[in-house]
Amino acid sequence: xxxxxxxAGAFGTALAIAISRETDVVLWGRDAxxxxxxxxxxxxxxxxxxxxxxxxxxxxxxLKLACRNNVILLAVPMQKLAxxxxxxxxxxxxxxxxxxxxxxxxxxxxxxxxxxxxxxPDAQSAILTGPSFAADIAKGLPTALTLACADEDVGEALQxxxxxxxxxxxxxxxTTGAALGGAFKNVIxxxxxxxxxxxxxxxxxxxxxxxxxxxMTRLAQVRGGLPATLVGLSGFGDLxxxxxxxxxxxxxxxxxxxxxxxxxxxxxxxxxxxxxALRDVAIAQNIDLPITVTIAAILDKTMDVRAAMVAxxxxxxxxx
Numbered sequence: 001x002x003x004x005x006x007x008a009g010a011f012g013t014a015l016a017i018a019i020s021r022e023t024d025v026v027l028w029g030r031d032a033x034x035x036x037x038x039x040x041x042x043x044x045x046x047x048x049x050x051x052x053x054x055x056x057x058x059x060x061x062x063l064k065l066a067c068r069n070n071v072i073l074l075a076v077p078m079q080k081l082a083x084x085x086x087x088x089x090x091x092x093x094x095x096x097x098x099x100x101x102x103x104x105x106x107x108x109x110x111x112x113x114x115x116x117x118x119x120x121p122d123a124q125s126a127i128l129t130g131p132s133f134a135a136d137i138a139k140g141l142p143t144a145l146t147l148a149c150a151d152e153d154v155g156e157a158l159q160x161x162x163x164x165x166x167x168x169x170x171x172x173x174x175t176t177g178a179a180l181g182g183a184f185k186n187v188i189x190x191x192x193x194x195x196x197x198x199x200x201x202x203x204x205x206x207x208x209x210x211x212x213x214x215x216m217t218r219l220a221q222v223r224g225g226l227p228a229t230l231v232g233l234s235g236f237g238d239l240x241x242x243x244x245x246x247x248x249x250x251x252x253x254x255x256x257x258x259x260x261x262x263x264x265x266x267x268x269x270x271x272x273x274x275x276x277a278l279r280d281v282a283i284a285q286n287i288d289l290p291i292t293v294t295i296a297a298i299l300d301k302t303m304d305v306r307a308a309m310v311a312x313x314x315x316x317x318x319x320x
Contacts, residue, residue: 001071001161002024002070003023003024003025004026004069005026005027005073006066006073006075007028007029007076007100008027008047008059010044011075013044013047013048013051013134014051016053017048017051017053017057018137018164018167019162019167020054024056024058026060026066027057027059028066029060029061031061034046035059035060038053038059039059048134048138051138063091067092067095070096071095071162072092072096072097074097074101077101077103078101078103078112081105081116082105082107085116085119089119089120092120093123096124096125096154097116098125098127098147098162099113099128101270102179102183102185102238103271103273104273104277104278104281106274106277109277111176111179111183112127113148113150113176113179124151125149126149126154126155126175127182128146129145129181129234129238130143130146130182130233130237130238131233131237131238131242133241133245133248140166142166143167143168144168144169145168145170146169146181147162147172148172148179148234149175151173152173155171156171170232172229177225177226177229178225178235180219180225181230181232181236182234183270184215184216184219185212185216185235185239185242186250186269187250187292188212188213188243188291189243189251190251190253190269190272190275191254191294191312192208192243192244193250193255193257193258194254194258194305195258195309197255197258198258198259198305200309204309208243208291208312209240212243213230215288215291215292216230217230217235218288218289219289220235249269250269250270253267253271260305271295272299275295275299276296276299278292290312294308
């Protein structure tokens, strides 16, 4: 399989670096000046400094050239994925498209795989998700991810093509469960950051992680996901990493909200849009997602942070 990565942000660059240690990879970026910089310096100093490109990594701003390969990793932010695949559906037609973003589209309520299927219906679609930070992947540190593809044969071929000695992929056909785990954990990471930023302590964070996992599982089952998927890398694994690490942008946003501090709005935080999208799903389908609804209200500034956290942690007592 020939592989391209579309999107020269930190995560797309890290994947391209990791995979190109084993095989030829094309990395596409939309900004010609940025691409020229990367070609000259053999690194993405803007997004992922100090990670040199292997010799088998080619960088280009020519989308047609990048899409000559038959496997395309889409490292595009979730809220821009629909527009991107719709605009380029002809060139992406009949390819194997692997979403490398996490979230729910705020306009449609669709996840990454559903978004691809809607706009490029003749493509094979999959999602790569799980506990990972771009810097770790680029350094070659051990990382395990979930590769979800409804077609088992395509999934197995992708697993063999993308895995490396340090980047280990575990396969499932449950694209719904894998995608929702990756999306939901960002919302819960914001909640955990809020609790820590507000000084509510580690025990409060543990409670939010646990009850957040229950919300994640509840929604996944309603949408046809498998509980077994959620206890794996794409659910529990990613939730654990994102809710406890200062490297997480979602957690950092929560910390800022909890402490009443400003947060740089130029930083992409997928969990913010996902919280609002899942809040709308919860209301429309009458699904009990109290943490999600609360975080959406905090983001929309319709609820005070401390009052919201106290309300969450003093919900009616019931069986677990």
